[in-house]
Amino acid sequence: ELKVEQNPLFLSMQEGKNYTIYCNYSTTSDRLYWYRQDPGKSLESLFVLLSNGAVKQEGRLMASLDTKARLSTLHITAAVHDLSATYFCAVESGGYQKVTFGTGTKLQVIP
């Protein structure tokens, strides 16, 4: 059974600081997703990582994938308040297109 773990579960950081969210998973992956969820809202797709060594950046967020270590990271650079949200990683595995979600990381950026 695929297990996906994120850490930290909760992150409070000051504006302007850098931090990394980690996503570990237990089996081989077909692809890995990062999503953002604002309170009361659905999921917004941030990144889709398809292969080992993939790195994608959008604004202050950068995601990477190491399939050998079964690890993905979401790096936040110079955080701003608007980044406050819950971030989920999700792993698609087994060729069935269904994904397993991580526990989520609730990010709070303090002005």
Next chain:
Amino acid sequence: SAVISQKPSRDICQRGTSLTIQCQVDSQVTMMFWYRQQPGQSLTLIATANQGSEATYESGFVIDKFPISRPNLTFSTLTVSNMSPEDSSIYLCSVVAGIVYNEQFFGPGTRLTVL
């Protein structure tokens, strides 16, 4: 990408009743997925719905409690039957679509409160 709509967006229901949630996609897709997100929790897959066949349920979810229909390639329904307060959650449908590569898209969700 795929544009997904869900109805209703939210509802408050009495225990023992049932609610049917609709999911409409703007393009034809092979598989649709139904997820549940309990308050403050992550998302858990309920079932995978293929057109023309019975849905495949994940461990802990059964057809009698969550019957699913998939009459065509753009539409699906999820019914939450004989509801209890523990069923209070956000229910989301999702599809896999894409031009360059497949990716998973989510609907806006249905927020269900059971009293």
